[in-house]
Amino acid sequence: MFLIGCSKKEVPKSSTSSKEQINPYYEKAFVFMDKDSDSSFYYLNKARELFQKRNDSFGLGKSFVNMAIIQEKEGDNFGSIETSLVASQFFKGKDTAHYGFLFCNYNNLGIASANLKNYKDAKKFYDKAFLFTKDPIDKMALANNLAIVFHNESNYKKAVAIYSKLLDSVGLKSEFYPKLLLNFTRSKWFDDRNYDPVHNYLLAEKLSENLDDDWTKDAAYAYLSSYYLNNNIDSARMYSNKMLDLAQKLKYPADQLEALQNLIKISDGTKAQKYFEDYSRIQDSLINAQNKAKNQFALIRFESEKAKADNLKLQKEHDAHEYQVERQKLIIGLLLLFFILTSIISYIWIKKRREKQALEANNMLQEQRLDFSKKVHDVVANGIYEVMTTIENQSNIPKEKILDKLELMYEKSRDLSYDDALQQDFNQRILGLVSSFDNDRTKIILIGNDCSFWTSIDGSTREELFQIIRELLVNMKKHSQATQVILRFINENNFREIKYIDNGVGLSESFVEKNGFTNMRSRLEGNAKLEIEESISGLKLSIKF
Structure with missing residues (x-):
C-alpha cells in the first residue's frame, strides 16, 4: 500500500540571503538525493559538521531529518528512527519556520515505525505531524498513512472511511487520486470479500497510465495479480508478469520478489524452478544491498556520535554571564587538576607496586638459590668427598663399586635439580620473567x-x-x-x-x-x-x- 512521505518541497534546500550562510555540502546533498543515497547521506553529514561549527542548530536539525528520510527509504528503519529523534531536539515547536521540517520528521518517524509494525507509535507520530502543517497535500498524505496503519491493524472500516473522504476531497483529476483509489479499494475488499475491486484497480491503472506514473501502475498490477491468484490463474499470471516487467524497469526489487512469488505459486515444473532461482537471486541481492546501506549509514553515524554532546548543547540558547563563564572555567580547572593529581598518584602507586613485586620476586629467587646451594653442598659435595675417601683408603676397591657410587651421586644431583624447580611457585617464576x-x-x-x-x-x-x-x-x-x-x-x-x-x-x-x-x-x-x-x-x- 502507498505510504506517502515528504515531497521535495517539504524538505527544501533552505533559501538564504547571505552568502556566509550558504552550506555547499547541504546543497550538494540534494544533487544526489534521487540518484545516490550513499553520496547524499555523506554530504548531509558533512553539512551537519559545518552547521555545527557555525552553531546553527536549525541547520543541524535539517541535516538530520534528511538523513533519517534516506535511511528509511533504504530499509534502515531503526537507524532512521534514531536519527529522527536526534533531529527533533534541534527544532522549536513555537517557531513557524521550523514547521515544515517538524512535519517531515514526525511523518518519517510514523512511516519507519509502521514499517517495523509498531503501529501504536506510528499513530502517535502521525498525530504530532498534523500539528505542524496546514497544507492540504500534507494533511492528505498523513491521513493516507494513518489509514494504512488502520488497515494493517485489520480495522478496515476505519481505513475505508478515511479513504472515502480523501477521494472526495482530491477529485478525479488529482495525481493522488489513483493511489488513494487503490488503497481504498484494497481496504474495501479486505472488509467485504464479496466486493469486486477489479473495476477500480483497472481505473487506477488507466489513470496512472495517463499521468505517466509507473509506480502507481505497478501497484495496480500487484493488487490485480493478488486478487486473481485464487480464482483466475491466467489473469493472475498476466498481471504478475506485467508487474515483474515494470518492477524490473523501475529497479524495485521488493515488487520483483512479490511478482515472482505469485508466479511460483501458479507455475510448475521448469518454470517454477526458474522463478524460484530468480527469486532467490534477487532476494539475496536485496538483503546484501540493505545490509551494505545500513553499514554505510552506521559508519557515517559513528563519526557523528563523536560530536553528539556538542550538538545537544546547541539546542539551548544561553545568555551566559561573565560570572557563569568564570565559574565554569574554575570548575573545569579544578576537575583537570584533580584528574592530573589522580593520574600522578596512580602512576606512582602502580610503579612502586611493580617495583615491590619485582623486589619480592628477586628476594625469593635469591633465597631459593641460597637454599639450592646448601643442598648442593650437603648432597653433592659430601657425596664426592665420600667417594674420594673411599678411593684413598681402599686401594683395591672394585671399579664397579666406584661407578655405582658415582651413579648414585648423579641420580641425587638430578633429583635435586628437579626438586628445586618445583620449590619455586611457578606463578612467581612467570612474575619474575615478566618483571x-x-x-x-x-x-x-x-x-x-x-x-x-x-x-x-x-x-x-x-x-x-x-x-x-x-x-x-x-x-x-x-x-x-x-x-x-x-x-x-x-x-x-x-x-x-x-x-x-x-x-x-x-x-x-x-x-x-x-x-x-x-x-x-x-x-x-x-x-x-x-x-x-x-x-x-x-x-x-x-x-x-
Whole structure:
C-alpha cells in the first residue's frame, strides 16, 4: 500500500540571503538525493559538521531529518528512527519556520515505525505531524498513512472511511487520486470479500497510465495479480508478469520478489524452478544491498556520535554571564587538576607496586638459590668427598663399586635439580620473567597468574610454556615497538588458555611464519595449540590446552 512521505518541497534546500550562510555540502546533498543515497547521506553529514561549527542548530536539525528520510527509504528503519529523534531536539515547536521540517520528521518517524509494525507509535507520530502543517497535500498524505496503519491493524472500516473522504476531497483529476483509489479499494475488499475491486484497480491503472506514473501502475498490477491468484490463474499470471516487467524497469526489487512469488505459486515444473532461482537471486541481492546501506549509514553515524554532546548543547540558547563563564572555567580547572593529581598518584602507586613485586620476586629467587646451594653442598659435595675417601683408603676397591657410587651421586644431583624447580611457585617464576621486561616504555599487565592455574600442569609442559612466554617477550622487545602488553591466564572448567596481546606494529600482510613461531609450535606439539588471532592493530594470539 502507498505510504506517502515528504515531497521535495517539504524538505527544501533552505533559501538564504547571505552568502556566509550558504552550506555547499547541504546543497550538494540534494544533487544526489534521487540518484545516490550513499553520496547524499555523506554530504548531509558533512553539512551537519559545518552547521555545527557555525552553531546553527536549525541547520543541524535539517541535516538530520534528511538523513533519517534516506535511511528509511533504504530499509534502515531503526537507524532512521534514531536519527529522527536526534533531529527533533534541534527544532522549536513555537517557531513557524521550523514547521515544515517538524512535519517531515514526525511523518518519517510514523512511516519507519509502521514499517517495523509498531503501529501504536506510528499513530502517535502521525498525530504530532498534523500539528505542524496546514497544507492540504500534507494533511492528505498523513491521513493516507494513518489509514494504512488502520488497515494493517485489520480495522478496515476505519481505513475505508478515511479513504472515502480523501477521494472526495482530491477529485478525479488529482495525481493522488489513483493511489488513494487503490488503497481504498484494497481496504474495501479486505472488509467485504464479496466486493469486486477489479473495476477500480483497472481505473487506477488507466489513470496512472495517463499521468505517466509507473509506480502507481505497478501497484495496480500487484493488487490485480493478488486478487486473481485464487480464482483466475491466467489473469493472475498476466498481471504478475506485467508487474515483474515494470518492477524490473523501475529497479524495485521488493515488487520483483512479490511478482515472482505469485508466479511460483501458479507455475510448475521448469518454470517454477526458474522463478524460484530468480527469486532467490534477487532476494539475496536485496538483503546484501540493505545490509551494505545500513553499514554505510552506521559508519557515517559513528563519526557523528563523536560530536553528539556538542550538538545537544546547541539546542539551548544561553545568555551566559561573565560570572557563569568564570565559574565554569574554575570548575573545569579544578576537575583537570584533580584528574592530573589522580593520574600522578596512580602512576606512582602502580610503579612502586611493580617495583615491590619485582623486589619480592628477586628476594625469593635469591633465597631459593641460597637454599639450592646448601643442598648442593650437603648432597653433592659430601657425596664426592665420600667417594674420594673411599678411593684413598681402599686401594683395591672394585671399579664397579666406584661407578655405582658415582651413579648414585648423579641420580641425587638430578633429583635435586628437579626438586628445586618445583620449590619455586611457578606463578612467581612467570612474575619474575615478566618483571625483567617491564619498564617505563613498555608496561606489562598480568591477569590470572595464580598458583591454581599451574597446579595440575606437569613440569615439562610448564617449562615449555615458560620458554614460549620468554620468546614472545623477547620478540616483543626486539620488533613490536609495543607500549602495552597483556598476558592473561584463563582457567575455566579444566580448560586453560594463555592470551597474549600487545599494541605494537603487529604482523605484516605478507607475514610468513619463520623459526620463532615454528619453534613455539613444535614445543607445544601434542600438548597445546597456538593460534594467531585477527587484530585491528598489534599482535593477538592464544595458547589453548
